Amino acid sequence: MSNALISNLSLLPPDALLGLMAAYKEDPRDTKVDLGVGIYKDDAGQTPVLKAVKAAEEMLLTTETSKAYEGPRGNQLFDNAVERQIFGDNSEARAQGRVVSLASPGGCGALSVAVGFVKRLSQQGVVWVSSPSWPNHAHVVRAMGMATDSYAYDEVSSGPHAGKVDFEGIKTTLAKAKAGDGIIIQGPCHNPTGIDLDNAQWEAIAHLCVEKSLFPIVDVAYHGFGNSLDEDMLGVRRFLSIVPEALVSYSCSKNFGLYRERTGCLVAQTQSTEHTKVTLSHLADIARASYSMPPSHGAAIVATILDTPALYAMWVEELDLMRGRITSLREAMALALRKHGKDVAADRIVRQKGMFSLMQFEEGAAQKLVAEHAIYLPNSGRINVAGLKLDTIEYVAKCMAPYLK
CATH class of the missing domain: 3.90.1150.10 (Aspartate Aminotransferase, domain 1)
Incomplete structure (x- = not known):
């Protein structure tokens, strides 16, 4: 043999x-x-299966005319709708052409491409992950060939700030982070702790990223499960208004109940329209070598819901009930x-x-x-x-x- x-x-x-x-x-x-x-x-x-999802699928069943590839960005109605979910309707960054997005196979697909991009920025860099965190965060980083380290994500146990994230602990453990390192920061409803940064802490961690030249990846996987769709994103939006560059991984698994459809989106914010073009070329190149083209069905469902007022209202009501x-x-x-x-x-x-x-x-x-x-x-x-x-x-x-x- x-x-x-x-x-x-x-x-x-x-x-x-x-x-x-x-x-x-x-x-x-x-x-x-x-x-x-x-x-x-x-x-x-x-x-x-959410009622809004079922209704959107019924609409798609009668209107979809092709199963052809949609290109590396996938469904751009979906991309734009997710951008609005993250940045709001009156985003200066979007108006200036400093935001671009790509549909992805779930949040993990978006995270993998994001880490691959950070690796291109800093071959010898480290990606910092909160401790504790969702175990697959570090797994994704290592699978993409990068080193990982952890920053403390603990709760203040006593005193006037009891119950809040210990931001001094975050600063202490990130003291050894170097310029060019990446950092994964979870958005609302931190997994596994359920303890979120407050809006002031979002602003503080943004300034920390700027001061230390860390490249942030914000993982938004539970949007709408904290307080409301709009309130959940206040801290993230404040963060994005301060940092010049960032990637946001957005998952539709939880808030749309689309677990098996693997529906995600990777959103990039850059400093200029020229940087946006460069960033898109690299993100698309990394995706091409991984999954080539994103799946379409889940993205079409989300785009239909977010762009149809009656379905959007139905979805918000269902999300509120959950x-x-x-x-x-x-x-x-x-x-x-x-x-x-x-x-x-x-x-x-x-x-x-x-x-x-x-x-x-x-x-x-x-x-x-x-x-x-x-x-x-x-x-x-x-x-x-x-x-x-x-x-x-x-x-x-x-x-x-x-x-x-």
Whole structure:
């Protein structure tokens, strides 16, 4: 037999979250609760297709005339609509031709191209990722051939700023960052903590990026799950008004429920129209070597919704209901935790935003909760609040309480 080159490779460990998903499906216990997978679920435990999405698909079914490639930028109605979601309707940067965007295969596709662009700016640079963060952030950076480091993303535990992000900690850990390094900053509803930068901190981190010449990638994956579509973006827009250059990865998985459609957008802000042309050429070149052309169906759905007033109103109403349900689950979980004397955990969960909460468990708690109570969550302690149900919250709180710090 000829040389077996694959024998030089070793079996990689399975993805922890995917393994958790598989274990949950195979668990026969009636009491099982899935708090691991980061998808929205309704009161019945289902991830529904939004009514606005269904209506848009019906429109597309009768109006779509071709399945031809749409080019490297994809659906430009979608691109422009996402730009408006990020920058607002009266953006000076957009009016000046300093913004350009490309549809991508989900938020991960956008992030991968963004990191590839940062690598072209600084071959020896580092991309800084918050600690804690969504594990795939660092994975994407390494897969694109760049080094990664972490900046502290902790909550102030006491005093007048209790509950807010410890910005002094961010500055301290970024002290060794060098000019040309990249930095991934999560937009509203930080995954996994649910603790967001306030608007003043967004402004401060923008000035920090300018002072240290860091190139920012803003990851917006949960727009509309914090307070409202407009309010969620206030800090991001302030940030973009200060930094001269930035990339924004925008995902439509959560707020449109388009998980399997892989609908994302990479938006670039530059200093001039000439820089915009140069940036677009490089982003398109990186995408060409990866996925070549972006998928179209999800982008067409989003473009149809955002450009059709009746569908837009329907979508906003549905998004408001999803956000309201998550808020009510947080309040119910906090009430249940207080019954077991866990006031600190209760306070944290009600002041956090979005789908996720990072619970402060003792070591090994996640494994015990899975083994003894069929409550599935990753070892980090991150829970998907949208995976709770009102009729299971008491059970979950009772089981978690002994392991909470």
